[in-house]
Amino acid sequence: MSDNATRAPLTMENIRRVPKVLLHDHLDGGLRPRTVIELADALGYRDLPTTDVAELSRWFRDAADSGSLESYLETFAHTCGVMQTEEALVRVAAECVEDLAADGVVYAEVRYAPELFVERGLSLDAVVEAVQAGFAEGERRAAQQGKVIRMGTLLCAMRQHARAAEIAEIAVRYRDSGVAGFDIAGPEAGFPPTRNLDAFEYLRTNNAHFTIHAGEAFGLASIWEAIQHCGAERLGHGVRIVDDIKRDPDGTVHLGRLASYVRDRRIPLEICPSSNVQTGAAASIADHPIGLLADLRFRVTVNTDNRLMSGCSMSSEFATLADAFGYGWSDFQWFTINAMKSAFLDFDQRLDLINNVIKPGYAELV
Template sequence: MARDSSPAGPVPTPDEIRRAPKVLLHDHLDGGLRPGTVVELAEAAGYGALPTTDAAELGTWFRTAADSGSLESYLETFAHTCGVMQTEQALVRVAAECAEDLADDGVVYAEVRYAPELFVERGLSLEAVVEAVQAGFAEGERRAAARGRTIRTGTLLCAMRQHARALEIAELAVRYRDGGVVGFDIAGPEDGFPPTRNLDAFEYLRTSNAHFTIHAGEAFGLASIWEAIQHCGAERLGHGVRIVDDIKNSAGGTPELGRLAAYVRDRRIPLEVCPSSNVQTGAARSIAEHPIGLLASMSFRVTVNTDNRLMSGCSMSSEFGALVEAFGFGWADLQWFTINAMKSAFIDFDQRLDIINTIIKPGYARQVN
């Protein structure tokens, strides 16, 4: 689908955006808990390290602590969410509530990622973690359907790039790919931990015909993106916003693509852009100055995502709303972002096409008309 350059038409309102069908490709399970759930799970597990047990205050604390301008400091907030997600019951609850919350926000398809290795501190096996999360998503989808909201969820298993378990997690993802796991990712600090440290995992995934994305081009620059694509074979880029470092203004003032940026655009490599999170980690100075405006205008395969809804205090609807306000995006733009995401999902082509034609396009047609 080519980007519609026609006039934006009526400005989408927050309520209209919430009702419109949305697709989410980059959302971390341990970054999207309800504050009240964190408090209750901490009490049940005897986890006493929370900065406060008042749910409203805790939600504010997470957002404030994440507003550091540093990816490393941002990641420190996850000690608390991971700390309360160490039992099967906790994982089922968190996954079920995640599906419910996304469905209530109008998300019709979501790929939610997590690192199984972070949830084995109390003796769970990696397999038990995966099975608990899948059970939770199935329950959340059922509860959403009972309220008249349809959502399909797939999961991505992450390996932490600073550890040495990528091949093990890649094998786990392949083992469960017929059970709801749709792909693989590496996450964690980029600087000092290039994706090429995990080449054996990516080779295994490629030879297994498995899907994977790589966090790249957020806290680190073009080298991270180049390695993720050219050495590792990434199908999508988690964030990828630093690709703008390879776009320069010509003498006449028009943007010119460098060879890497041109390759990313020409190959239609999806960018999993997370605007609010990018501002928090210092990848962009503000929403208004976020590279997404330039990248969209140049027809990169841009998708809009939440990253960590708890830490950023955001939803898909609020991210769309912020972009509408900052860049004047209209319904054609929001539909374009949504179809970009659905095209880039890690499920079968016919399933992607079905969601586009039977849910997304009719849903946006209703909003416009």
């Protein structure tokens, strides 16, 4: 897929300049370390491992480098712990938009589970409204810096709990106020997506969009259930679809029926390379299934997942993939257009961003 005959060098400065689209990013996984410390102080949260900004940044990355999804998820106790007031949620959401816009992201769908932020008495509706207010403030600040970004929200239900139907109803209720869709998140093993069939049936009945975390830590069964039983439009991660692809010694590739179905239906894969290495879904970036999946022209998108825990950005993910697979500007444009095509946004608005923002932005460098 690579295009080494590029006219502009693949520097981080240039990578930050090009338009990027982000579909899989967790609000509680992207806080600024300084913000975590300041919010902890304001809220009286005493459980942080350190109050030194640089040390805390390193701690999050080291703690997430466990090779286990369950251990990785434990780091969220601290970020969620400081996001329990309206003021904190507004601040975190606004800073999220500023950081993404500064990295060249022009459209982002950022997800979070409202049920994780009610420990101090906020209602689910109050959580959603605070985050939306923060996103609007972030868009305003970004515009002042000459950056145009559009935000969409995905509301998550935690698959180990029993509130999916309730969260799905909230997603539908706020879909005209910036909520683009629904997701289930949390540990895959032992909590199959079919536990939440009532929520997915409700969403389909109401013509609402949803993605499902599947094929990250578990495997093909998780992907099959998400698509065939639940009707997922996109797969959160989905990297284990590679388990249904076989390669002969001579290089011939054979797709199993599920892999063929995912590719033929153009079901988007929300792939998060650095995160996948941290959770053990891939051994290394060089060994990551994204190389094969992109070569086979699956609907691959590149995402950050949790920018704090992975110490990453969209630009750093692109740069890392360029080093591992020799990708160039046309590859990055392909990933970006894949993501924009797959966004939970009206068709005409997707087309407008592709034709009037993304393609012109890459044309300047290619």
